[in-house]
Amino acid sequence: MAIGLSTYAFFWRMSSRVPDPMGLEAMLDHTAESGATVFQICDYAPVEALSCAELEKLRQRAEDLSVRLELGTRGLETAHLTRYLALAQALDVRFIRTMFNSVTHQPTPDEARELLRIIVPQAEQQDVQFGLETYEQVKTRTLLEVVDAIDSPALGICLDPGNCVAALEHPCDVIDMTARRVVNLHIKDFAFARQNGWVGFTYSGSPLGTGLLDYDHLQNAVRPNERHINQVVEHWLPWQSTPEETCRQEAAWTTQSLNFLFARNPQAGLR
Template identity: 50%
Template structure:
Protein backbone atom coordinates (compact mmCIF):
# COMPACT_ATOMS: atom_id res chain seq x y z
CA UNK A 1 0.00 0.00 0.00
CA UNK A 2 1.24 3.47 -0.89
CA UNK A 3 0.26 7.02 -0.04
CA UNK A 4 -0.03 9.21 -3.10
CA UNK A 5 -1.29 12.52 -4.35
CA UNK A 6 -3.32 13.27 -7.43
CA UNK A 7 -4.63 16.09 -9.55
CA UNK A 8 -7.38 16.86 -7.01
CA UNK A 9 -4.69 17.63 -4.43
CA UNK A 10 -3.36 20.25 -6.88
CA UNK A 11 -6.73 21.50 -8.09
CA UNK A 12 -6.10 25.20 -7.49
CA UNK A 13 -2.39 25.15 -8.24
CA UNK A 14 -3.22 23.67 -11.67
CA UNK A 15 -6.21 25.99 -12.18
CA UNK A 16 -6.43 28.82 -14.71
CA UNK A 17 -7.70 31.02 -11.86
CA UNK A 18 -4.13 31.49 -10.65
CA UNK A 19 -1.56 33.59 -12.44
CA UNK A 20 0.94 30.83 -13.19
CA UNK A 21 -0.87 27.50 -13.06
CA UNK A 22 1.19 24.42 -12.47
CA UNK A 23 1.61 21.80 -15.15
CA UNK A 24 1.19 18.08 -14.60
CA UNK A 25 4.99 17.88 -14.52
CA UNK A 26 5.09 20.43 -11.68
CA UNK A 27 2.62 18.37 -9.65
CA UNK A 28 4.63 15.19 -10.24
CA UNK A 29 7.84 16.87 -9.15
CA UNK A 30 6.20 18.29 -6.02
CA UNK A 31 4.90 14.83 -5.16
CA UNK A 32 8.41 13.44 -5.44
CA UNK A 33 9.74 16.33 -3.35
CA UNK A 34 7.38 15.19 -0.59
CA UNK A 35 8.97 11.75 -0.73
CA UNK A 36 5.95 10.05 -2.28
CA UNK A 37 6.04 7.52 -5.11
CA UNK A 38 2.42 7.49 -6.34
CA UNK A 39 0.32 9.95 -8.34
CA UNK A 40 -3.21 9.60 -9.73
CA UNK A 41 -3.88 11.64 -12.88
CA UNK A 42 -7.61 12.05 -12.36
CA UNK A 43 -10.13 13.88 -14.58
CA UNK A 44 -7.28 15.64 -16.38
CA UNK A 45 -8.65 16.41 -19.84
CA UNK A 46 -5.28 16.94 -21.56
CA UNK A 47 -4.47 13.30 -20.86
CA UNK A 48 -7.43 12.17 -22.98
CA UNK A 49 -6.07 14.19 -25.88
CA UNK A 50 -2.38 13.31 -25.46
CA UNK A 51 -0.59 11.69 -28.36
CA UNK A 52 1.98 8.93 -27.98
CA UNK A 53 4.83 11.40 -27.76
CA UNK A 54 3.23 13.28 -24.89
CA UNK A 55 2.42 10.03 -23.08
CA UNK A 56 6.03 8.94 -23.45
CA UNK A 57 7.19 12.22 -21.89
CA UNK A 58 4.88 11.75 -18.90
CA UNK A 59 5.96 8.14 -18.46
CA UNK A 60 9.64 9.08 -18.65
CA UNK A 61 9.31 11.82 -16.05
CA UNK A 62 7.40 9.55 -13.68
CA UNK A 63 10.07 6.89 -14.06
CA UNK A 64 12.85 9.42 -13.43
CA UNK A 65 11.06 10.59 -10.27
CA UNK A 66 10.35 7.07 -9.06
CA UNK A 67 6.60 7.63 -9.25
CA UNK A 68 3.99 5.02 -10.12
CA UNK A 69 0.98 6.41 -11.95
CA UNK A 70 -2.73 5.69 -11.64
CA UNK A 71 -5.42 7.16 -13.86
CA UNK A 72 -8.90 8.57 -13.32
CA UNK A 73 -11.71 9.27 -15.73
CA UNK A 74 -15.52 9.23 -15.82
CA UNK A 75 -18.16 7.13 -17.50
CA UNK A 76 -18.64 3.59 -18.77
CA UNK A 77 -18.62 4.11 -22.53
CA UNK A 78 -16.75 1.15 -23.97
CA UNK A 79 -14.58 3.08 -26.42
CA UNK A 80 -13.67 5.60 -23.73
CA UNK A 81 -12.65 2.95 -21.20
CA UNK A 82 -10.60 1.11 -23.81
CA UNK A 83 -8.92 4.40 -24.78
CA UNK A 84 -7.95 4.91 -21.14
CA UNK A 85 -6.74 1.33 -20.94
CA UNK A 86 -4.37 2.04 -23.81
CA UNK A 87 -3.18 5.20 -22.02
CA UNK A 88 -2.68 3.18 -18.84
CA UNK A 89 -0.54 0.67 -20.69
CA UNK A 90 1.62 3.46 -22.12
CA UNK A 91 2.07 5.00 -18.67
CA UNK A 92 2.56 1.76 -16.77
CA UNK A 93 -0.57 2.40 -14.69
CA UNK A 94 -2.27 -0.58 -13.09
CA UNK A 95 -5.46 1.12 -11.90
CA UNK A 96 -8.08 3.32 -13.56
CA UNK A 97 -10.73 5.00 -11.46
CA UNK A 98 -13.99 5.73 -13.24
CA UNK A 99 -17.61 6.52 -12.40
CA UNK A 100 -20.90 4.93 -13.32
CA UNK A 101 -22.12 8.36 -14.36
CA UNK A 102 -20.59 10.98 -16.63
CA UNK A 103 -22.58 14.05 -17.61
CA UNK A 104 -25.80 13.00 -19.29
CA UNK A 105 -24.62 9.42 -19.77
CA UNK A 106 -25.93 7.41 -16.83
CA UNK A 107 -26.76 3.93 -18.11
CA UNK A 108 -29.15 1.74 -16.18
CA UNK A 109 -27.89 -1.28 -14.31
CA UNK A 110 -28.42 -3.69 -17.22
CA UNK A 111 -26.58 -1.47 -19.71
CA UNK A 112 -23.80 -0.67 -17.22
CA UNK A 113 -23.25 -4.38 -16.67
CA UNK A 114 -23.21 -5.05 -20.41
CA UNK A 115 -20.61 -2.35 -21.03
CA UNK A 116 -18.36 -3.51 -18.23
CA UNK A 117 -18.54 -7.15 -19.28
CA UNK A 118 -17.57 -6.07 -22.79
CA UNK A 119 -14.36 -4.30 -21.71
CA UNK A 120 -13.22 -6.31 -18.70
CA UNK A 121 -11.51 -9.08 -20.72
CA UNK A 122 -9.15 -6.43 -22.11
CA UNK A 123 -8.51 -5.10 -18.60
CA UNK A 124 -7.79 -8.63 -17.40
CA UNK A 125 -5.35 -9.26 -20.24
CA UNK A 126 -3.55 -5.99 -19.44
CA UNK A 127 -3.50 -6.59 -15.67
CA UNK A 128 -5.26 -3.27 -15.05
CA UNK A 129 -7.93 -2.79 -12.38
CA UNK A 130 -11.03 -0.68 -12.95
CA UNK A 131 -12.31 0.96 -9.74
CA UNK A 132 -15.72 2.67 -9.79
CA UNK A 133 -16.00 5.55 -7.35
CA UNK A 134 -18.71 5.93 -4.75
CA UNK A 135 -20.73 8.93 -5.83
CA UNK A 136 -24.08 10.47 -5.02
CA UNK A 137 -25.71 9.87 -8.41
CA UNK A 138 -25.63 6.09 -7.94
CA UNK A 139 -26.52 4.50 -4.63
CA UNK A 140 -23.93 2.35 -2.94
CA UNK A 141 -26.42 -0.53 -2.91
CA UNK A 142 -26.66 -0.35 -6.70
CA UNK A 143 -22.90 0.04 -7.13
CA UNK A 144 -22.09 -2.94 -4.93
CA UNK A 145 -24.81 -4.98 -6.64
CA UNK A 146 -23.19 -4.29 -10.01
CA UNK A 147 -19.75 -5.31 -8.72
CA UNK A 148 -21.13 -8.50 -7.18
CA UNK A 149 -23.01 -9.57 -10.31
CA UNK A 150 -19.98 -9.18 -12.55
CA UNK A 151 -17.65 -10.76 -9.96
CA UNK A 152 -14.34 -9.94 -11.64
CA UNK A 153 -11.03 -9.49 -9.79
CA UNK A 154 -10.28 -6.61 -12.16
CA UNK A 155 -13.37 -4.66 -11.10
CA UNK A 156 -13.86 -2.98 -7.74
CA UNK A 157 -14.59 0.25 -5.92
CA UNK A 158 -12.76 3.51 -5.40
CA UNK A 159 -13.92 4.45 -1.91
CA UNK A 160 -14.78 8.09 -1.23
CA UNK A 161 -17.54 8.14 1.40
CA UNK A 162 -17.59 11.93 1.50
CA UNK A 163 -19.28 12.01 -1.91
CA UNK A 164 -22.26 9.90 -0.91
CA UNK A 165 -23.50 12.24 1.83
CA UNK A 166 -25.33 14.18 -0.90
CA UNK A 167 -27.43 11.03 -1.45
CA UNK A 168 -28.21 10.80 2.29
CA UNK A 169 -25.85 7.87 2.72
CA UNK A 170 -23.84 7.78 5.93
CA UNK A 171 -20.07 7.43 5.35
CA UNK A 172 -19.72 4.56 7.84
CA UNK A 173 -22.52 2.61 6.13
CA UNK A 174 -20.95 3.21 2.73
CA UNK A 175 -17.58 2.03 3.99
CA UNK A 176 -19.04 -1.12 5.56
CA UNK A 177 -20.98 -2.02 2.41
CA UNK A 178 -18.09 -1.35 0.04
CA UNK A 179 -15.22 -2.71 2.15
CA UNK A 180 -14.86 -6.14 0.51
CA UNK A 181 -14.59 -4.58 -2.96
CA UNK A 182 -12.36 -1.55 -2.35
CA UNK A 183 -9.39 -1.27 -4.71
CA UNK A 184 -8.51 2.41 -4.18
CA UNK A 185 -9.18 5.01 -1.49
CA UNK A 186 -9.61 8.76 -2.01
CA UNK A 187 -8.71 10.38 1.31
CA UNK A 188 -10.18 13.80 2.05
CA UNK A 189 -11.76 15.29 5.15
CA UNK A 190 -15.07 17.14 5.04
CA UNK A 191 -17.56 18.87 7.28
CA UNK A 192 -20.70 21.00 7.44
CA UNK A 193 -20.66 24.66 8.44
CA UNK A 194 -23.55 27.07 8.79
CA UNK A 195 -23.95 29.40 5.84
CA UNK A 196 -23.79 33.16 6.52
CA UNK A 197 -26.96 34.31 8.24
CA UNK A 198 -27.51 30.80 9.61
CA UNK A 199 -29.70 29.82 6.66
CA UNK A 200 -28.61 26.40 5.45
CA UNK A 201 -25.23 24.71 5.45
CA UNK A 202 -22.08 24.50 3.37
CA UNK A 203 -20.52 21.06 2.88
CA UNK A 204 -16.85 21.47 2.04
CA UNK A 205 -13.40 20.12 2.64
CA UNK A 206 -11.54 20.82 5.86
CA UNK A 207 -7.99 20.12 7.06
CA UNK A 208 -7.36 16.43 7.63
CA UNK A 209 -8.32 15.24 11.10
CA UNK A 210 -10.66 18.15 11.83
CA UNK A 211 -13.87 17.03 10.12
CA UNK A 212 -16.22 14.09 9.69
CA UNK A 213 -13.79 11.68 8.06
CA UNK A 214 -13.46 8.61 10.29
CA UNK A 215 -10.00 7.80 9.01
CA UNK A 216 -9.22 5.20 11.65
CA UNK A 217 -12.58 3.50 11.18
CA UNK A 218 -12.18 3.29 7.41
CA UNK A 219 -8.64 2.04 7.75
CA UNK A 220 -9.77 -0.72 10.10
CA UNK A 221 -12.62 -1.69 7.77
CA UNK A 222 -10.69 -1.94 4.49
CA UNK A 223 -7.20 -2.89 5.83
CA UNK A 224 -5.22 -1.06 3.14
CA UNK A 225 -1.83 -2.32 4.27
CA UNK A 226 -2.81 -5.99 4.13
CA UNK A 227 -4.78 -5.68 0.90
CA UNK A 228 -2.46 -3.31 -0.97
CA UNK A 229 -5.03 -0.53 -1.30
CA UNK A 230 -3.42 2.78 -2.23
CA UNK A 231 -4.50 6.01 -0.53
CA UNK A 232 -4.84 9.00 -2.85
CA UNK A 233 -4.89 12.43 -1.21
CA UNK A 234 -7.41 14.93 -2.52
CA UNK A 235 -9.26 17.99 -1.24
CA UNK A 236 -12.48 19.94 -1.41
CA UNK A 237 -10.69 23.18 -0.67
CA UNK A 238 -12.95 26.25 -1.05
CA UNK A 239 -11.50 29.31 -2.75
CA UNK A 240 -9.82 31.52 -0.18
CA UNK A 241 -9.55 35.31 -0.19
CA UNK A 242 -7.06 35.46 -3.05
CA UNK A 243 -5.16 33.22 -5.47
CA UNK A 244 -2.09 33.48 -3.25
CA UNK A 245 -3.98 32.47 -0.13
CA UNK A 246 -5.68 29.62 -1.96
CA UNK A 247 -2.55 28.01 -3.35
CA UNK A 248 -0.71 28.50 -0.06
CA UNK A 249 -3.55 26.78 1.79
CA UNK A 250 -3.58 23.93 -0.71
CA UNK A 251 0.17 23.45 -0.31
CA UNK A 252 -0.20 23.42 3.47
CA UNK A 253 -3.06 20.93 3.33
CA UNK A 254 -0.91 18.70 1.11
CA UNK A 255 2.01 18.68 3.52
CA UNK A 256 -0.23 18.25 6.58
CA UNK A 257 -2.19 15.39 5.02
CA UNK A 258 0.97 13.54 4.05
CA UNK A 259 2.28 13.90 7.61
CA UNK A 260 -1.08 12.76 9.03
CA UNK A 261 -1.24 9.63 6.88
CA UNK A 262 2.38 8.77 7.61
CA UNK A 263 1.71 9.08 11.33
CA UNK A 264 -1.04 6.47 10.98
CA UNK A 265 1.44 4.05 9.44
CA UNK A 266 3.94 4.33 12.27
Protein backbone atom coordinates in the same frame (compact mmCIF):
# COMPACT_ATOMS: atom_id res chain seq x y z
CA MET B 1 0.19 -0.05 -0.15
CA ALA B 2 1.33 3.43 -1.14
CA ILE B 3 0.27 6.98 -0.37
CA GLY B 4 -0.25 9.39 -3.23
CA LEU B 5 -1.66 12.62 -4.53
CA SER B 6 -4.46 13.16 -7.03
CA THR B 7 -4.73 16.02 -9.46
CA TYR B 8 -7.61 17.01 -7.15
CA ALA B 9 -4.94 17.88 -4.55
CA PHE B 10 -3.81 20.52 -7.07
CA PHE B 11 -7.33 21.60 -8.04
CA TRP B 12 -6.76 25.34 -7.68
CA ARG B 13 -3.04 25.41 -8.39
CA MET B 14 -3.62 23.85 -11.83
CA SER B 15 -6.70 25.97 -12.59
CA SER B 16 -7.08 29.00 -14.84
CA ARG B 17 -7.99 31.09 -11.78
CA VAL B 18 -4.35 31.36 -10.74
CA PRO B 19 -1.71 33.39 -12.61
CA ASP B 20 0.68 30.50 -13.32
CA PRO B 21 -1.21 27.19 -13.38
CA MET B 22 0.75 24.02 -12.66
CA GLY B 23 1.15 21.57 -15.51
CA LEU B 24 1.22 17.81 -15.34
CA GLU B 25 5.00 17.53 -15.02
CA ALA B 26 5.07 20.12 -12.22
CA MET B 27 2.39 18.20 -10.31
CA LEU B 28 4.32 14.96 -10.78
CA ASP B 29 7.54 16.59 -9.55
CA HIS B 30 5.74 18.04 -6.53
CA THR B 31 4.30 14.60 -5.73
CA ALA B 32 7.80 13.12 -5.65
CA GLU B 33 9.20 16.00 -3.61
CA SER B 34 6.43 15.52 -1.02
CA GLY B 35 7.46 11.90 -0.40
CA ALA B 36 4.32 10.44 -2.00
CA THR B 37 4.85 7.51 -4.35
CA VAL B 38 1.61 7.56 -6.38
CA PHE B 39 0.24 10.28 -8.66
CA GLN B 40 -3.36 9.78 -9.84
CA ILE B 41 -4.14 11.80 -12.97
CA CYS B 42 -7.87 12.07 -12.34
CA ASP B 43 -10.46 13.86 -14.51
CA TYR B 44 -7.61 15.64 -16.28
CA ALA B 45 -8.72 15.81 -19.92
CA PRO B 46 -5.40 17.11 -21.39
CA VAL B 47 -3.80 13.70 -20.76
CA GLU B 48 -6.04 12.27 -23.48
CA ALA B 49 -4.46 14.58 -26.08
CA LEU B 50 -0.83 13.69 -25.36
CA SER B 51 1.14 12.21 -28.22
CA CYS B 52 2.90 8.86 -27.97
CA ALA B 53 6.18 10.69 -27.45
CA GLU B 54 4.68 12.86 -24.72
CA LEU B 55 3.17 9.86 -22.96
CA GLU B 56 6.52 8.09 -23.02
CA LYS B 57 8.24 11.18 -21.62
CA LEU B 58 5.68 11.30 -18.78
CA ARG B 59 6.07 7.59 -18.07
CA GLN B 60 9.84 7.87 -18.02
CA ARG B 61 9.73 10.93 -15.75
CA ALA B 62 7.51 9.07 -13.28
CA GLU B 63 9.83 6.06 -13.37
CA ASP B 64 12.86 8.27 -12.75
CA LEU B 65 11.08 9.79 -9.73
CA SER B 66 9.93 6.36 -8.43
CA VAL B 67 6.30 7.50 -8.65
CA ARG B 68 3.59 5.08 -9.78
CA LEU B 69 1.00 6.65 -12.11
CA GLU B 70 -2.74 6.01 -11.90
CA LEU B 71 -5.55 7.34 -14.08
CA GLY B 72 -9.08 8.58 -13.45
CA THR B 73 -11.97 9.33 -15.78
CA ARG B 74 -15.77 9.27 -15.90
CA GLY B 75 -18.17 7.04 -17.78
CA LEU B 76 -18.46 3.44 -18.95
CA GLU B 77 -18.75 3.75 -22.72
CA THR B 78 -16.63 1.11 -24.41
CA ALA B 79 -14.71 3.38 -26.77
CA HIS B 80 -13.82 5.73 -23.95
CA LEU B 81 -12.58 3.05 -21.56
CA THR B 82 -10.70 1.35 -24.40
CA ARG B 83 -8.91 4.66 -24.91
CA TYR B 84 -8.03 4.76 -21.21
CA LEU B 85 -6.70 1.22 -21.31
CA ALA B 86 -4.44 2.33 -24.16
CA LEU B 87 -3.28 5.29 -22.04
CA ALA B 88 -2.71 2.89 -19.16
CA GLN B 89 -0.52 0.69 -21.33
CA ALA B 90 1.52 3.67 -22.52
CA LEU B 91 1.99 5.01 -18.97
CA ASP B 92 2.49 1.64 -17.22
CA VAL B 93 -0.68 2.26 -15.17
CA ARG B 94 -2.36 -0.53 -13.20
CA PHE B 95 -5.40 1.34 -11.83
CA ILE B 96 -8.12 3.43 -13.51
CA ARG B 97 -10.87 5.09 -11.51
CA THR B 98 -14.16 5.69 -13.30
CA MET B 99 -17.82 6.44 -12.58
CA PHE B 100 -21.16 5.30 -13.97
CA ASN B 101 -22.06 8.67 -15.46
CA SER B 102 -20.33 10.98 -17.88
CA VAL B 103 -21.60 14.30 -19.18
CA THR B 104 -23.13 12.59 -22.23
CA HIS B 105 -24.17 9.19 -20.90
CA GLN B 106 -26.03 8.01 -17.78
CA PRO B 107 -26.50 4.24 -18.01
CA THR B 108 -29.04 2.26 -16.06
CA PRO B 109 -27.59 -0.40 -13.73
CA ASP B 110 -28.34 -3.07 -16.34
CA GLU B 111 -26.62 -1.05 -19.06
CA ALA B 112 -23.64 -0.41 -16.78
CA ARG B 113 -23.30 -4.11 -16.08
CA GLU B 114 -23.34 -4.99 -19.78
CA LEU B 115 -20.81 -2.28 -20.65
CA LEU B 116 -18.47 -3.53 -17.96
CA ARG B 117 -18.84 -7.11 -19.18
CA ILE B 118 -17.39 -5.89 -22.49
CA ILE B 119 -14.39 -3.99 -21.12
CA VAL B 120 -13.38 -5.92 -17.98
CA PRO B 121 -11.91 -8.92 -19.86
CA GLN B 122 -9.56 -6.54 -21.66
CA ALA B 123 -8.53 -5.05 -18.32
CA GLU B 124 -7.90 -8.56 -16.95
CA GLN B 125 -5.60 -9.35 -19.87
CA GLN B 126 -3.75 -6.07 -19.36
CA ASP B 127 -3.47 -6.53 -15.55
CA VAL B 128 -5.37 -3.29 -14.90
CA GLN B 129 -8.02 -2.70 -12.24
CA PHE B 130 -11.03 -0.43 -12.73
CA GLY B 131 -12.45 1.19 -9.60
CA LEU B 132 -16.01 2.54 -9.61
CA GLU B 133 -16.09 5.56 -7.33
CA THR B 134 -18.73 5.99 -4.64
CA TYR B 135 -20.62 9.24 -5.18
CA GLU B 136 -24.06 10.74 -4.78
CA GLN B 137 -25.37 10.20 -8.32
CA VAL B 138 -25.51 6.41 -7.92
CA LYS B 139 -26.49 4.61 -4.74
CA THR B 140 -23.64 2.66 -3.17
CA ARG B 141 -25.69 -0.52 -3.10
CA THR B 142 -26.23 -0.20 -6.86
CA LEU B 143 -22.47 0.08 -7.45
CA LEU B 144 -21.90 -2.99 -5.30
CA GLU B 145 -24.55 -5.02 -7.09
CA VAL B 146 -22.84 -4.33 -10.42
CA VAL B 147 -19.36 -5.11 -9.08
CA ASP B 148 -20.63 -8.32 -7.46
CA ALA B 149 -22.35 -9.37 -10.69
CA ILE B 150 -19.12 -8.97 -12.70
CA ASP B 151 -17.07 -10.57 -9.90
CA SER B 152 -13.64 -9.93 -11.41
CA PRO B 153 -10.33 -8.99 -9.79
CA ALA B 154 -10.15 -6.29 -12.47
CA LEU B 155 -13.18 -4.43 -11.06
CA GLY B 156 -13.76 -3.00 -7.60
CA ILE B 157 -14.73 0.09 -5.66
CA CYS B 158 -12.83 3.35 -5.42
CA LEU B 159 -14.02 4.43 -1.98
CA ASP B 160 -14.61 8.09 -1.15
CA PRO B 161 -17.12 8.11 1.73
CA GLY B 162 -17.54 11.88 1.76
CA ASN B 163 -19.05 11.91 -1.73
CA CYS B 164 -22.18 10.04 -0.65
CA VAL B 165 -23.51 12.41 2.01
CA ALA B 166 -25.53 14.31 -0.61
CA ALA B 167 -27.45 11.07 -1.25
CA LEU B 168 -28.18 10.82 2.48
CA GLU B 169 -25.78 7.91 2.91
CA HIS B 170 -23.74 7.95 6.10
CA PRO B 171 -19.98 7.77 5.41
CA CYS B 172 -19.45 4.92 7.88
CA ASP B 173 -22.29 2.93 6.29
CA VAL B 174 -20.66 3.41 2.89
CA ILE B 175 -17.33 2.22 4.30
CA ASP B 176 -18.93 -0.89 5.80
CA MET B 177 -20.89 -1.74 2.66
CA THR B 178 -17.95 -1.44 0.28
CA ALA B 179 -14.94 -2.54 2.36
CA ARG B 180 -14.69 -6.05 0.89
CA ARG B 181 -14.64 -4.68 -2.68
CA VAL B 182 -12.42 -1.61 -2.24
CA VAL B 183 -9.39 -1.43 -4.55
CA ASN B 184 -8.46 2.26 -4.17
CA LEU B 185 -9.05 4.97 -1.56
CA HIS B 186 -9.65 8.67 -2.08
CA ILE B 187 -8.74 10.39 1.18
CA LYS B 188 -10.28 13.77 1.94
CA ASP B 189 -11.93 15.20 5.03
CA PHE B 190 -15.21 17.09 5.12
CA ALA B 191 -17.42 19.02 7.51
CA PHE B 192 -20.63 21.03 7.83
CA ALA B 193 -20.55 24.73 8.76
CA ARG B 194 -23.46 27.02 9.54
CA GLN B 195 -24.24 29.62 6.90
CA ASN B 196 -24.12 33.26 7.94
CA GLY B 197 -27.29 34.09 9.82
CA TRP B 198 -27.69 30.45 10.89
CA VAL B 199 -29.85 29.66 7.86
CA GLY B 200 -28.69 26.33 6.46
CA PHE B 201 -25.29 24.68 6.23
CA THR B 202 -22.33 24.50 3.88
CA TYR B 203 -20.88 21.04 3.29
CA SER B 204 -17.28 21.37 2.28
CA GLY B 205 -13.73 20.19 2.80
CA SER B 206 -11.57 20.47 5.89
CA PRO B 207 -7.94 19.63 6.66
CA LEU B 208 -7.50 15.89 7.10
CA GLY B 209 -8.05 14.87 10.72
CA THR B 210 -10.18 17.91 11.61
CA GLY B 211 -13.52 16.97 10.03
CA LEU B 212 -16.08 14.17 9.99
CA LEU B 213 -14.09 11.47 8.20
CA ASP B 214 -13.70 8.57 10.63
CA TYR B 215 -10.30 7.55 9.32
CA ASP B 216 -9.71 4.95 12.02
CA HIS B 217 -12.95 3.21 11.06
CA LEU B 218 -12.03 3.37 7.38
CA GLN B 219 -8.58 1.94 8.03
CA ASN B 220 -9.89 -0.86 10.26
CA ALA B 221 -12.64 -1.83 7.82
CA VAL B 222 -10.67 -1.66 4.57
CA ARG B 223 -7.21 -2.68 5.90
CA PRO B 224 -5.30 -0.89 3.12
CA ASN B 225 -1.85 -1.89 4.38
CA GLU B 226 -2.71 -5.57 4.58
CA ARG B 227 -4.52 -5.57 1.22
CA HIS B 228 -2.07 -3.28 -0.65
CA ILE B 229 -4.67 -0.59 -1.40
CA ASN B 230 -3.31 2.82 -2.35
CA GLN B 231 -4.52 5.91 -0.47
CA VAL B 232 -4.76 8.99 -2.69
CA VAL B 233 -5.15 12.49 -1.25
CA GLU B 234 -7.81 14.86 -2.58
CA HIS B 235 -9.30 18.12 -1.26
CA TRP B 236 -12.57 20.01 -1.23
CA LEU B 237 -10.95 23.36 -0.48
CA PRO B 238 -13.23 26.37 -1.07
CA TRP B 239 -11.76 29.31 -2.95
CA GLN B 240 -10.12 31.73 -0.54
CA SER B 241 -9.87 35.52 -0.72
CA THR B 242 -7.07 35.61 -3.33
CA PRO B 243 -5.31 33.20 -5.70
CA GLU B 244 -2.19 33.42 -3.53
CA GLU B 245 -4.05 32.52 -0.34
CA THR B 246 -5.94 29.72 -2.07
CA CYS B 247 -2.72 28.17 -3.37
CA ARG B 248 -1.07 28.55 0.02
CA GLN B 249 -3.97 26.82 1.77
CA GLU B 250 -4.07 24.02 -0.80
CA ALA B 251 -0.36 23.33 -0.34
CA ALA B 252 -0.78 23.41 3.45
CA TRP B 253 -3.71 20.97 3.33
CA THR B 254 -1.64 18.62 1.17
CA THR B 255 1.25 18.69 3.62
CA GLN B 256 -1.08 18.07 6.56
CA SER B 257 -2.82 15.21 4.74
CA LEU B 258 0.45 13.48 3.91
CA ASN B 259 1.81 13.91 7.43
CA PHE B 260 -1.42 12.46 8.84
CA LEU B 261 -1.35 9.46 6.50
CA PHE B 262 2.34 8.69 6.95
CA ALA B 263 1.89 8.84 10.73
CA ARG B 264 -1.05 6.41 10.56
CA ASN B 265 0.61 4.16 7.97
CA PRO B 266 4.30 3.83 8.89
CA GLN B 267 4.56 0.86 6.52
CA ALA B 268 4.20 3.28 3.62
CA GLY B 269 7.33 5.13 4.68
CA LEU B 270 8.88 8.20 3.13
CA ARG B 271 11.24 8.22 0.19
